[in-house]
Every structure is written in structure tokens, then in C-alpha cells.
Amino acid sequence: MKKILVLGGDGFCGWPTSLHLSALGHDVHIVDNLSRRAIDEELGADSLTPIASMEDRLAAWEETGGTPIAFTNLDCAADYYGLRDLIATYEPDTIIQFAEQRAAPYSMRNEECKIYTVNNNISATHNVLAAIADLRADIHVVHLGTMGVYGYDGDGLQIPEGYLDVQVSADDGSKFDRSILYPTNPGSVYHMTKSMDQLMFQFYAKNDGMRITDLHQGIVWGTQTEETRRHENLINRFDYDGDYGTVLNRFLMQAAVNHPLTVHGTGGQTRAFIHIQDTVQCLALAVANPPERGDRVKILNQMTETHRVRDLAYLVADATGADVAMVDNPRNEAAENDLWVSNKGFIDLGLKPMTLQDGLLTETIEISQKYADRCLMNMIPCVSTWTDGQKPGVVQDVIAAE
Amino acid sequence: MKKILVLGGDGFCGWPTSLHLSALGHDVHIVDNLSRRAIDEELGADSLTPIASMEDRLAAWEETGGTPIAFTNLDCAADYYGLRDLIATYEPDTIIQFAEQRAAPYSMRNEECKIYTVNNNISATHNVLAAIADLRADIHVVHLGTMGVYGYDGDGLQIPEGYLDVQVSADDGSKFDRSILYPTNPGSVYHMTKSMDQLMFQFYAKNDGMRITDLHQGIVWGTQTEETRRHENLINRFDYDGDYGTVLNRFLMQAAVNHPLTVHGTGGQTRAFIHIQDTVQCLALAVANPPERGDRVKILNQMTETHRVRDLAYLVADATGADVAMVDNPRNEAAENDLWVSNKGFIDLGLKPMTLQDGLLTETIEISQKYADRCLMNMIPCVSTWTDGQKPGVVQDVIAAE
Numbered sequence: 001m002k003k004i005l006v007l008g009g010d011g012f013c014g015w016p017t018s019l020h021l022s023a024l025g026h027d028v029h030i031v032d033n034l035s036r037r038a039i040d041e042e043l044g045a046d047s048l049t050p051i052a053s054m055e056d057r058l059a060a061w062e063e064t065g066g067t068p069i070a071f072t073n074l075d076c077a078a079d080y081y082g083l084r085d086l087i088a089t090y091e092p093d094t095i096i097q098f099a100e101q102r103a104a105p106y107s108m109r110n111e112e113c114k115i116y117t118v119n120n121n122i123s124a125t126h127n128v129l130a131a132i133a134d135l136r137a138d139i140h141v142v143h144l145g146t147m148g149v150y151g152y153d154g155d156g157l158q159i160p161e162g163y164l165d166v167q168v169s170a171d172d173g174s175k176f177d178r179s180i181l182y183p184t185n186p187g188s189v190y191h192m193t194k195s196m197d198q199l200m201f202q203f204y205a206k207n208d209g210m211r212i213t214d215l216h217q218g219i220v221w222g223t224q225t226e227e228t229r230r231h232e233n234l235i236n237r238f239d240y241d242g243d244y245g246t247v248l249n250r251f252l253m254q255a256a257v258n259h260p261l262t263v264h265g266t267g268g269q270t271r272a273f274i275h276i277q278d279t280v281q282c283l284a285l286a287v288a289n290p291p292e293r294g295d296r297v298k299i300l301n302q303m304t305e306t307h308r309v310r311d312l313a314y315l316v317a318d319a320t321g322a323d324v325a326m327v328d329n330p331r332n333e334a335a336e337n338d339l340w341v342s343n344k345g346f347i348d349l350g351l352k353p354m355t356l357q358d359g360l361l362t363e364t365i366e367i368s369q370k371y372a373d374r375c376l377m378n379m380i381p382c383v384s385t386w387t388d389g390q391k392p393g394v395v396q397d398v399i400a401a402e
Numbered sequence: 403m404k405k406i407l408v409l410g411g412d413g414f415c416g417w418p419t420s421l422h423l424s425a426l427g428h429d430v431h432i433v434d435n436l437s438r439r440a441i442d443e444e445l446g447a448d449s450l451t452p453i454a455s456m457e458d459r460l461a462a463w464e465e466t467g468g469t470p471i472a473f474t475n476l477d478c479a480a481d482y483y484g485l486r487d488l489i490a491t492y493e494p495d496t497i498i499q500f501a502e503q504r505a506a507p508y509s510m511r512n513e514e515c516k517i518y519t520v521n522n523n524i525s526a527t528h529n530v531l532a533a534i535a536d537l538r539a540d541i542h543v544v545h546l547g548t549m550g551v552y553g554y555d556g557d558g559l560q561i562p563e564g565y566l567d568v569q570v571s572a573d574d575g576s577k578f579d580r581s582i583l584y585p586t587n588p589g590s591v592y593h594m595t596k597s598m599d600q601l602m603f604q605f606y607a608k609n610d611g612m613r614i615t616d617l618h619q620g621i622v623w624g625t626q627t628e629e630t631r632r633h634e635n636l637i638n639r640f641d642y643d644g645d646y647g648t649v650l651n652r653f654l655m656q657a658a659v660n661h662p663l664t665v666h667g668t669g670g671q672t673r674a675f676i677h678i679q680d681t682v683q684c685l686a687l688a689v690a691n692p693p694e695r696g697d698r699v700k701i702l703n704q705m706t707e708t709h710r711v712r713d714l715a716y717l718v719a720d721a722t723g724a725d726v727a728m729v730d731n732p733r734n735e736a737a738e739n740d741l742w743v744s745n746k747g748f749i750d751l752g753l754k755p756m757t758l759q760d761g762l763l764t765e766t767i768e769i770s771q772k773y774a775d776r777c778l779m780n781m782i783p784c785v786s787t788w789t790d791g792q793k794p795g796v797v798q799d800v801i802a803a804e
Contacts, residue, residue, distance in 0.1 A: 080517055111536040115482055118528045119521070122598075126520045134513040136790065157570060157578045166568035166580075168559060176559045178568075180585040184601060192605045196524075196598040199586060203594045207734050208789055332609050387610060388538065 002287060003027045005090060007076050007128065008098030010054055011036050012237050013144060013220065013279055017096065019227035019234065020280035021287065022067050029090055030054075031083070031099070033075040035120075036237075039106070045244070045379045047237035048253060048371045049223060060233035077123035084131040087139070094287050095132075097143040099124045100193065104148070105330070105384040106243040107190035113384075114189045121193035122200075129204045138211070140290035141201075142283065145216040147272045147303060147341070149195045151185025152333060158340045162214065162299025187333050188386070201297045209293045213286050217279065218272030218303030218341075221248040222360055223367055225277045236276065238367065240375065242382035242393065248273065248312055249364065250380075255320035256368030257375045264382070264393050265329030267310025268336030272303035275354045285349045300345040304353035319361060327393040332386035404689060405429045407492060409478050409530065410500030412456055413438050414639050415546060415622065415681055419498065421629035421636065422682035423689065424469050431492055432456075433485070433501070435477040437522075438639075441508070447646070447781045449639035450655060450773045451625060462635035479525035486533040489541070496689050497534075499545040501526045502595065506550070507732070507786040508645040509592035515786075516591045523595035524602075531606045540613070542692035543603075544685065547618040549674045549705060551597045553587025554739045561743045564616065564701025589735050590788070603699045611695045615688050619681065620674030620705030620743075623650040624762055625769055627679045638678065640769065642777065644784035644795065650675065650714055651766065652782075657722035658770030659777045666784070666795050667731030669712025670738030674705035677756045687751045702747040706755035721763060729795040734788035 004021055008014040009030030022028045034054070040046050052060065054071055062068055074082045076099045087095070100121040101107060107117040125143065132139050150159050160182065168176040181202060184195035197214070204210045228236045239245045240253040251261045274282075282302045291298040313324045329335070347353075354360060382393035406423055410416040411432030424430045436456070442448050454462065456473055464470055476484050478501045489497070502523040503509060509519040527545065534541050552561050562584065570578040583604060586597035599616070606612040630638045641647045642655040653663045676684075684704045693700040715726045731737070749755075756762060784795035 080513075084513075111482075111486075111532045114532045114535075115525075115529065118602075119525055122524050123517075123521055127517065130513045130516045133516075155578055155580070156576075157572060164570060166570055166582075168566060168568050170559055174558075176557055178557075178585070180568075183580070183582040183585070184604075186601070186605055187609075189605070192601055195601050199588070199594055199597050199601070200520075203588055203591070207589075 001025050001027060002093040003091065004287065005029050005031060005087065005092040005095045006098065007031045007095065008100065010034055011098055012239065014098040016225040016228050016236050016276055017280045017283045018069060019061060019066070020225060020284060022061070022069050023227050024284055029070040029072070029092070031072050031074050031076065031086065033073060043241060043243060045241040045376065046374070048240050048374055049235045049238040049367065050371070050374065051235060051237050052233040056233045060231040064230040076127055077120045080127045080131070083127055084134070087131050087137065088135055092139055094140045094142060095128060096283065097125055097128055097141060101190065103244045104188035104190040105382055107188050108386050109243065109384040117189050118193055122196060125197050126200055129200055129210065132210060133204060133208045138293065140211045140213065142213045142286050143197060143201065143215065145197065145214045146191055146194045147216050147218045147301065148187055148191035149184045149198065149216060150182055151187060152269065152337045152339065153185060154338055156338065158342055159301070160342050161301050161345050162216070162297070187331070205297050211291050211293055211295070213291065213298040213300065215282065215286060215300055215302040218274045219246045219248065220274055220276050220279055221246060222276040222364055224363065225280050241379040243384055247309055251313055251316040252361065252364045253368040253375070254380065255316055255322035256365060256372045257377070259377065259380055260323040260325035260395055261313045261316060262325055262327050262381065262393055262395060263310055263313045264327060264331065266335050267313060267326065268308060269333065270306055270308045270337050270339040272306050272339060272341050274303045275360055278304055278351065278354055281351060282346055285346060285351060289349055301341055301343045302346065303341060303343055305355055306339045306341060315356070320365065325395040327395055328391040330382045330385040330390045330393050332390060403427050403429060404495040405493065406689065407431050407433060407489065407494040407497045408500065409433045409497065410502065412436055413500055414641065416500040418627040418630050418638050418678055419682045419685045420471060421463060421468070422627060422686060424463070424471050425629050426686055431472040431474070431494070433474050433476050433478065433488065435475060445643060445645060447643040447778065448776070450642050450776055451637045451640040451769065452773070452776065453637060453639050454635040458635045462633040466632040478529055479522045482529045482533070485529055486536065489533050489539065490537055494541055496542045496544060497530060498685065499527055499530055499543060503592065505646045506590035506592040507784055509590050510788050511645065511786040519591050520595055524598060527599050528602055531602055531612065534612060535606060535610045540695065542613045542615065544615045544688050545599060545603065545617065547599065547616045548593055548596045549618050549620045549703065549743070550589055550593035551586045551600065551618060552584055553589060554671065554736055554741065555587060556740055558740065561703070563703050563744055563747050564618070564699070589733070607699050613693050613695055613697070615693065615700045615702065617684065617688060617702055617704040620676045621648045621650065622676055622678050622681055623648060624678040624766055626765065627682050643781035645786055649711055653715055653718040654763065654766045655770040655777070656782065657718055657724035658767060658774045659779070661779065661782055662725040662727035662797055663715045663718060664727055664729050664783065664795055664797060665712055665715045666729060666733065668737050669715060669728065670710060671735065672708055672710045672739050672741040674708050674741060674743050676705045677762055680706055680753065680756055683753060684748055687748060687753060691751055703743055703745045704748065705743060705745055707757055708741045708743060717758070722767065727797040729797055730793040732784045732787040732792045732795045734792060
């Protein structure tokens with residue numbers, strides 16, 4: 001049993017992770033300033049699923065037999081001393097750092113969102129590191145990164161887990177072999193902050209011997225986990241709006257409300273995916289397998305399969321009869337790319353990946369249908385554009401499902 | 403003639419650069435929140451040279467025939483909209499970004515200094531980029547980086563200017579050639595922020611086509627430039643305290659006050675150096691030679707020579723008769739390293755480097771002697787330690803000069 005502080009434990013990944021770790025017998029303490037709920041209000045959006053207040057969530061967890069989980073409402077970016085005092089008092093074995101703004105489109109929405117994302121994400125993560133260093137504490141930091149740090153301009157090389165072995169040829173013909181942090185190529189301000197986080201982890205691991213695990217996660221789909229299914233008030237959030245909704249969940253929910261599936265550009269983008277149930281299992285494996293003091297940062301790719309976006313659209317269209325709409329791509333990204341990723345780290349730790357074929361698509365469709373009357377249709381299009389060169393992803397022409 | 407906004411124009415590099423650019427005929431507007439003067443008060447330290455208020459500095463510049471320089475007291479990190487409005491109104495061709503906390507020891511002093519350095523440096527630089535992107539302005543950003551981003555664990559490879567050509571061998575024997583940002587290896591929180599800045603520049607150059615030059619500067623020595631010599635009130639600052647004083651200037655000033663020259667560890671650290679007069683010339687060359695829109699970030703190494711620290715100590719000891727004291731190294735760094743750096747970029751642009759042999763040592767010694775009575779002896783030792791494993795750099799044993 002470990003004592004685990006979960007920063008950002010009210011969010012889409014943080015909440016089911018907190019429950020899963022609690023169910024496994026760990027002592028869990030959630031820290032969150034409920035910023036994700038505040039952003040919903042700012043955007044005029046809401047989770048498709050009706051999520052309960054943190055108080056009701058925690059009460060429901062106890063009601064279903066769960067070990068009590070503590071909660072502190074605290075802004076990890078703005079309240080350094082509050083965070084530091086909590087760490088000093090609670091004395092966690094592990095801190096899981098989810099407390100970052102996590103949507104690429106929101107991070108590109110306007111100048112305020114760019115600035116908020118940078119200041120919030122960098123300060124929150126650095127505050128954790130500075131506090132641990134100052135307390136001389138031996139705490140394992142587990143951070144949620146993103147596959148997006150690697151970029152999507154691949155040349156056919158398999159994306160390794162964090163590090164790349166390279167050879168440099170000097171002008172005089174001599175060769176130098178180096179193992180380097182994979183050169184980052186972020187595609188949004190959000191992804192940029194995760195790339196910057198990597199440099200902070202590298203420094204604190206080297207200078208202070210801090211034990212750090214960075215999880216480069218793919219796009220998460222699904223909503224429920226074994227634990228969130230236990231009670232209506234434990235239900236996880238389901239984002240479908242243009243800023244926070246992730247692509248496969250958006251398709252499933254668009255099908256449920258008879259909206260054409262909105263494919264950005266050609267849909268030729270290949271991305272890595274993982275189901276939320278696998279996310280929580282990966283977090284548990286990461287917590288159970290910390291690096292040693294003095295090790296370099298342990299980087300694991302937290303994904304289970306790759307798909308081209310248009311293939312997902314046609315898969316969902318086939319399953320539901322929905323139409324597919326090719327819309328302008330609001331993002332500045334390659335129209336088509338291949339992606340080949342190693343996830344050997346988690347497989348070796350025992351992860352048994354779920355895939356799209358496992359009936360979980362059906363569950364997500366059923367949830368979408370159950371709460372379809374809560375959908376705000378105007379929130380569906382992606383309107384946050386990367387530059388003047390991009391247009392919002394609004395439906396113009398609809399292509400019938402094949 | 404260009405319109406140039408100099409952020410951090412009150413500092414050690416910012417002030418002489420502003421005067422030099424003004425002398426060359428550019429229209430210069432200084433922005434500074436005078437934070438460096440505030441930190442002096444916080445530390446109980448002061449510039450060895452008596453620096454005038456910004457008002458008196460600017461009046462002296464006009465008095466000596468200089469074109470008037472405007473000044474706005476503004477915190478670039480905290481006041482985004484003030485900065486943005488100033489950029490919108492002034493419409494600069496070039497923004498020079500010096501407005502970052504620039505001392506490695508200060509950045510490692512304690513948790514507050516770590517947090518201030520990260521929040522201040524990242525926010526200030528990102529605010530500049532976000533404002534330019536939002537204004538859709540075509541402004542050349544020139545940023546002062548540091549040689550420290552490359553790190554000092556060299557394996558004998560010459561340090562290139564920002565980018566490294568590498569080859570990756572896949573398991574199946576196929577080869578992949580890539581030109582990557584040089585893998586960063588910062589040795590302090592300060593250097594870490596400059597490494598993080600690089601990723602922000604990379605992103606905004608790619609996403610917004612922004613024209614950015616990043617200058618990886620060596621350790622600056624000297625105080626005066628052609629322009630700061632024109633009037634007593636134009637004199638540049640001279641830091642000698644343990645946090646802000648740079649190594650060669652510290653040796654020259656220690657000699658002037660009959661303090662042993664404090665060499666950290668074995669003094670086997672090899673570092674890159676540049677005289678402040680060359681710094682201002684490099685800035686002028688960088689301003690005159692922007693990259694094109696769509697180019698990757700232009701990175702230049704702003705240094706003219708490399709020296710081992712103990713060699714500098716013995717050079718100054720020979721010139722002055724001072725003693726040399728080997729003290730504990732408060733930093734977490736390699737005891738001995740070699741360093742071989744390319745500075746082809748500035749040489750090709752026409753820089754004629756000064757060296758230690760050019761009589762400038764004498765000028766710096768004379769300034770140190772002139773203001774020796776202003777020296778606070780208790781401020782000389784480096785007391786900011788990197789980790790529990792380091793001790794302050796306090797004199798124990800003195801070795802007579804050879």
C-alpha cells in the first residue's frame with residue numbers, strides 16, 4: 001500500500017485513476033482546484049455525462065464500499081506553499097501529476113488560453129519538483145505526458161520510449177554515440193508545455209536524484225472504468241465539444257445525436273489510442289514500478305493501438321449508420337502521416353491491452369445515447385484555429401457512410 | 403534604421419546593447435521593471451560601479467549627443483496586456499528579449515528563487531511570442547540564450563550552433579538522418595529555463611512563421627563599452643557577489659580588494675567567454691541579419707574564446723600578485739571538462755573578436771580599483787548550493803600565486 005497524492009484528481013483521467021488506485025488498496029488524496037469544471041462554464045460547454053460534485057463523488061465511493069479518499073481544493077500552479085505544506089504533512093510515496101490544462105485546441109483558442117496553458121502547466125509541474133527538492137523527500141513523481149511530444153512528421157522510424165540512440169559524425173570522420181531525449185516536435189501550445197516538462201524532469205532527476213516517470217499517452221477514448229460503473233455519482237466525464245472532446249469519443253457521440261462525423265482535413269492523420277480502462281491500469285503499473293534514485297527519467301508510451309482518423313470515422317459509421325463529413329482542418333498539422341510506436345515498457349510490466357473490438361465501442365455508444373438529450377449541438381464544431389491559415393471545422397458537405 | 407524594443411534594457415547586457423543600437427542610428431525603446439536592482443536590495447548586494455537611475459542614464463545619453471531613448475517601466479512576465487499594447491503601439495521591427503532572471507546561482511538559491519526564475523523567464527518570453535502571434539505582426543525576436551543549454555559533459559565533439567546532424571540505425575538496419583535541436587543538458591534552473599525557451603521558439607517559428615534568433619552566449623566579462631564610457635552616469639553595472647558576479651570579473655575585482663581569487667573545486671571547468679563590447683556588437687549583427695519567415699530558429703553561439711577557470715585565476719594572479727584559493731564547489735557540475743565551440747555564424751557576419759590579451763583586463767582591473775571602497779566583502783563567497791551534496795565556496799586554504 002502506498003500513499004498517493006493525485007494532483008488533478010477531478011479530471012477525465014485523474015478521477016478514474018484515483019478510484020482505481022483506491023480500489024487496489026492504496027491511500028489516495030486528491031488535490032484539484034476544479035479548473036476543468038470552471039473551463040466548462042467559460043466555454044458554455046458541459047460533460048455529456050452528468051458528473052457529481054466532488055463531495056458527492058467521494059460520498060458515493062464510500063457508499064459502494066470504497067476506502068475513503070481525501071480531497072483538498074488547491075491550485076497547484078498558484079499556491080506553492082499550500083502544495084508544499086500538503087506534501088510535507090501527507091508524506092506521500094507517490095505524486096501523480098495530472099494538474100495541467102490538457103486540450104490542444106483550447107491551448108490554441110486565443111492569446112489568453114495560450115498564456116494560461118503555459119503558465120498553469122509549467123508552474124504546477126515545477127512547483128511539485130521544487131517542493132520535493134526543498135523537502136529532500138524521496139517521492140516518486142508520475143506525470144502524464146503525451147504522445148504529441150514526439151510529433152507526427154515521422155520518417156518511418158519506430159517511436160521509441162523517450163530516448164533515441166544516435167550517432168554523430170564529426171568533420172574529421174570520428175563518430176560519437178549518444179543516447180538522447182527524443183527530439184521533440186510539439187504541434188500545439190499544450191503539447192509544447194509537455195515537451196518543456198520533459199526538460200524540468202531531466203534536470204531534477206539529474207541534479208536532485210529525483211525519481212520520475214513520464215507517461216506519453218495517446219488519445220484516450222471511452223468513459224467508464226470498472227470503478228466508475230459502481231454508482232451513478234461515480235460516472236466519469238465525457239467531453240464532446242470542439243476543444244476538449246477527443247476524436248473517437250466525438251465520433252461515437254456524434255453518431256448518437258445524428259450529427260455527421262466530423263473528419264478534419266482528409267482524416268489521414270494517424271494517432272495512437274488507449275481506452276480509459278487501460279489508462280488507469282497503466283497508472284497503477286507505473287506507481288508500482290518506480291525508477292531508482294539516480295536513474296534517468298523513466299519514459300513509457302501509454303498507448304495500445306494506432307489508427308488513421310478517417311478509418312475510425314468509417315468504423316463508427318458502419319456500426320451506427322452515421323454520415324461522415326469532411327470538414328476544414330482547424331489545426332496546423334500534416335494532412336497524412338504514418339505512426340509506429342513502441343509500447344514495450346507497459347507490455348513488459350504486464351499490461352493486457354484492450355482494443356476497439358472489445359465491445360467497449362458499444363458501451364460508449366450506449367452512454368452517448370443515454371445522455372444524448374444533454375448534448376449542446378452548437379458545441380460540436382472545432383472552432384479554435386491554429387493560425388490565420390486554418391478555418392473552423394464546420395460541416396459543409398456530408399458524405400454518406402460507405 | 404530599425405525600431406527596436408529592448409526588454410530588460412536596464413540590465414548588464416541590456417543597457418550597453420541599448421546604447422550601442424541607439425549609437426548605430428536605431429530607434430530604441432527600453433522596457434524594464436528594474437527587477438535586477440530590486441534583487442540587489444533583496445540580497446543586500448550592489449553593483450561595484452555606481453549605476454545611475456534610468457532617468458539619469460537616459461538624460462546623460464542625450465547630454466552626450468545620443469538620440470533620445472524611450473523607457474517604459476513594465477513587468478513583461480506579469481503584465482501581458484501592457485506588453486501587448488506597447489508592441490501594438492510602438493510597432494517595433496525587432497524585439498530583443500533580455501528580460502529574464504540570468505544568474506545560475508541565484509536560480510539555485512532556494513525554492514523561492516527557483517520558482518521565480520521559472521515563472522518569470524518562461525512567462526516573459528512566452529508573453530512576447532503570444533503577443534506577436536496575436537497581433538499577426540512580422541517582428542524579429544532576438545533572445546539571449548546561454549552556452550549552458552549545451553551542457554558541459556562534452557565527449558570531444560565540437561558544439562555546433564544550435565543544431566546537430568545525427569543518424570539513427572533502426573533494428574532492421576535501415577538508417578534515418580535527422581537534423582535536430584542540439585540535445586540540451588542544463589546545469590541549473592536558470593539554464594533549464596533557457597532550454598525550455600528553445601522549445602517555445604521552435605514551436606512559434608513552425609506554427610506562426612515567426613522570425614527568431616537565439617543567441618547562446620558565453621560568460622560575459624568587462625564592464626564598459628564605447629558608449630558607456632561617454633559619461634559617468636552611463637556606466638554599466640559590475641556584479642561581483644556570489645550569485646550574480648561572473649567568474650573572470652570576480653577574479654579581477656577580488657584582486658583589486660586583496661581577496662584571494664576563489665576557484666571552485668579544481669577550477670578544471672572549461673567555459674566560453676566574451677567581452678561585453680563584443681556582446682553589443684553581436685547583438686547589432688543579429689538585429690541586422692534576421693532569418694526569413696518560415697526559417698527554423700536561427701541559433702548563434704555568442705562567444706569568442708574558451709578558458710579553463712583555474713587558468714584564468716593564474717592569469718589574473720600573475721597580472722596582479724593576488725593569491726589563489728581553491729574553495730568547495732557549491733555547484734553540481736563536472737570537476738573537469740573540455741569545451742570546443744563553433745562561433746562561425748558571428749565570424750561570418752563580420753565579428754572581430756577581442757581577446758583577454760587586448761588590454762581590457764587592465765581596464766577592468768582599473769575600474770575594480772577605482773570603486774574598491776564600494777565592495778561588500780561579505781558578498782563575495784558563493785553561498786547558493788545546488789544540492790545537499792555541495793558546500794558554499796568559502797575560503798579555507800590559500801595558495802600563493804605561482
